[in-house]
Amino acid sequence: MLWAVMGVAEGPEEISDVGLCWVVGRYLTRIGEAGEIVFDGTGPRDKSDFDNIDGVEVLFAGFGTDTDTVIENKIKANTAPRRLTVVSSDRRLRKAARARRANAVKSEVFWSELQGELARKRVAGRREPMGKEHGLSEGETQQWLEFFGIEE
Secondary structure, three states, X not given: OHHHHHOOOOOOOOOOHHHHHHHHHHHHHHHOOOEEEEEOEOOOOOOHHHOOOOOEEEEEOEOOOXXXXXXXXXXXXXXXXXXXXXXXXXXXXXXXXXXXXXXEEOHHHHHHHHHHHHHOOXXXXXXOOHHHHHOOOHHHHHHHHHHOOOOO
């Protein structure tokens, strides 16, 4: 997925593997889900940057191991494939997901949905108090001024 989103990621610099994990983690936390990201190879020697990312478990395929095979094995082993969403631009992985009746989403489509969700303001369930939205009434303002001994 990292290679697929690099061309469409907004900003002056390319997104890093750690940056991708943090962004995906924010998205998954916001929608109340969790996920895994599998990278090629063994990853960096110090993997501490990948620790404690909410919503995401970061895995590395390992030396000489094909990442697509690791993901295919995870699809096959999943006990609830209909609740599984596989994000990949690789046809082989999307086909494996559909064979188990899992959702398959191209990386570019997922990235677009993710960006849209993160850009959307959270209104439902997080409204400001009415007083904060509309300000204090003239009477309330006068009471606070008197309370603090402030003259206009």
